[in-house]
Amino acid sequence: MASDVRIGISGWTYKPWRGAFYPPGLARNKELAYAASVFRSIEINGTFYCMQRPDSFAQWAADTPDDFIFAVKGPRYLTHMLKLRNAKAPLGNFFASGVLRLGGKLGPILWQFPPNFRFNAEKLEAFFALLPRDTDQAAECGRQHDHRLKARAWLQGDRRRRIRHAMEIRHESFRDPAFIALLRKHGIALVCADTVDWPLLMDITADFVYVRLHGSTELYKSAYSRPALERWAARVAAWRDGESMTDGHFICARKPKRRPRDVFLYFDNTDKLQAPRDALSLMRRLGQA
Template sequence: MAEARIGISGWRYRPWRGVFYPKGLRQADELAYAAERVTSIELNGSFYSLQRPASWQRWRDATPEGFVFAVKGPRFITHIKRLGDIDAPLANFFASGVLELGAKLGPILWQLPPTLPFDGDLLDAFLGRLPRSRADAAAVASRHDERMSGRSSFSVAADAPLRHAVEVRHPSFESGDWIALLERHGVASVTADTAGRYPRLDRTTADFAYARLHGEEELYASGYDDASLDRWAAWVVAHLDAGRDVYAYFDNDVKVRAPFDAMALIARLPRPGG
């Protein structure tokens, strides 16, 4: 049965303390608190730097059984290398401990920069390099370079498919060629709500759907009213009815709207088995 995972992009934000997080809650307990109120979280620290195996283990152990993380791929690959010459960086990423999440590892999110236009050959090569299972990811990780010596972890207790989703921000991706490329590789096109700043490609290209809600009227700041949440609930239910899992994350964190909007969307969805 298809499942919906609704949550937030990151959880460690100073303005949330005393608003979403109760006053006096230890910072070390914030992940556990958030994980009791949403059904998934995007790990975005991995976008900025390689994490250590102990961190992945700590995040795994702080969340309840059945919880799922999406993981944001490194900007070193997407923004600095711009998808070229990435064999070593990709191996280092998967060797950093991502697989320590075990059954809690959900999709890998790749966010492309707004300055990167569509290039079919480049993107075909990139999508073709992405591992499609945990065992494949471990094989990729085994080719890490010397920077990961002594800080790598990539064993797999149980193999399972590994999903990928791509969020684009250059208008040249609004083309059938990009959609066809995603379909051929079985990679999801992220439906991104960015207050009109970047393309919104609401297309189904994989066996799951992925949405990022950055703000309806003001990027990263504005919240979602009841009517908007009703529309997003209908979007989620339509995918569920079609047999597709759904992952949706609120990234409108500036004014502490993300966790409350996520909980409000969860409340609008049918309960599993209901």
């Protein structure tokens, strides 16, 4: 089966984009539909900041084309506040909140960790064991929700579908071969996160690749130059085609089996309208626009 490359943006509700990326006068409730007509995938940011409701997920699914995929950010309550302690109920709240209403548009779940979260193999092993790997398991996980759930639990999917997970780290302690081995054991993708502040690591740890481009010189703001975009296009093409990708920073000397992989890449340099422009530019270099 051919691999799938989806280039997109992180979020879609940004005031500076109105009248620039979005046409003048476009209603705010039409912004997702417009963005989804340009990009084949978008990260949902709202799930990171607070618990959503099933009707919101249903509306997002209805506003996007049939062949569209959402990446969904896991809640910061779990990763930043609890730091994975007592994770079962909060994880249940997340999966009961309506995530399954995305149906076939549910893509990878992104777990973003704070800069002060250090590598702890035991803690991560326990968390990874809780993560559902398909929608049936996600429904079962959702049944573990507690009283903090905002609305009635949504625990049904249209059919059994696979669920992928990706982990973004922001602390130097993760430059450890044991961390890469742990991700590979559980089939969780290491997010390749490009930023001036955090480790840029490119070890392949799953059957897909997840990339977040935050702005390599100024966090969330700086645009990507033509040479930088060409470099990223070459990396994406190598991952897509199953070729050896050596242009990067790696922790583990042992390379995974060479095979084509799906690639999800999101521009998070959302200030000053950089993300849509850079995403479109990268798509053109990959023959997608």
